[in-house]
């Protein structure tokens with residue numbers, strides 16, 4: 001029987017009441033130490049279907065990396081149940097490594113001093129990828145990620161965008177069914193971001209790769225994920241469509257318009273409100289869940305419009321608005337921060 005036969009397609013990644021608690025020792029006096037228990041992930045449950053592309057977002061320190069580390073088997077959960085492609089990550093980390101790929105935007109998995117191609121050759125051996133499959137995958141990835149001119153260049157000489165494309169190829173050489181991406185577009189320029197996103201979209205459509213994406217860039221989510229999960233202070237606080245997140249946070253996008261000359265604030269009724277005017281340039285806030293098209297059409301018809309751009313709200317702002325707009329007392333960060341850390345008697349304290 002194949003391994004896949006026992007794996008649920010609708011729960012290809014399965015996280016059931018998973019917890020991760022870290023014990024951190026802190027100095028509180030000359031000879032005194034205090035043991036603090038930090039609940040980094042606090043009873044999180046979700047499932048991801050095979051082939052889904054899901055955004056996993058939240059503010060700094062929310063517990064995203066800890067979750068990803070548990071899903072790769074690097075960290076063992078303190079409680080709950082985890083399965084990825086039917087495998088318990090922490091118990092069978094090596095077996096799982098053949099089925100998953102991981103890309104960390106802030107760190108490279110490539111060998112710094114070696115030419116890019118040498119890292120791929122090493123991975124070929126480490127993952128015991130059959131020769132034919134390695135060649136085929138390498139050719140395809142080199143073409144799609146435009147790496148041919150970079151293969152002989154040492155990794156340390158690559159630009160951030162080139163290195164990121166090199167890292168994505170490295171994570172996919174062994175045909176993983178699940179790809180974890182931690183900030184894959186961080187620090188990239190607009191063109192490089194676009195290329196990485198386009199590649200990921202194609203990968204997901206053509207190969208059906210399941211993708212879990214952590215990012216602080218809302219456009220990554222908007223352009224790639226139909227579903228987004230929000231974690232805050234170790235808890236899952238939202239799981240649904242991005243539009244729903246905007247509604248929950250009542251977030252706003254900004255339409256920046258350049259008019260032919262300085263004019264009083266434009267009047268488009270309820271559709272938007274002018275928040276700033278600077279000479280012929282005006283800034284209009286409108287609901288992020290609404291389309292900008294009718295608003296632009298109306299301004300173009302009624303005003304001498306020269307140029308325009310739309311600015312997205314950043315994720316931190318959307319989440320902050322969502323959390324505070326619920327009015328749910330336990331969701332106030334300061335309350336939860338306190339409940340997240342507990343002091344426990346440390347053995348050996350004098």
Ligand SMILES: Nc1ncnc2c1ncn2[C@@H]1O[C@H](COP(=O)(O)OP(=O)(O)OP(=O)(O)O)[C@@H](O)[C@H]1O
Pocket residue numbers: 022023024038039040058059060061062063064065066067
């Ligand atoms: N090895 C560790 N030991 C002790 N505490 C840790 C450890 N790793 C993470 N933490 C704590 O767990 C919490 C969650 O951290 P985590 O790195 O998962 O957050 P994150 O959502 O990935 O944040 P960021 O967006 O900044 O990367 C934080 O309070 C962090 O300080």
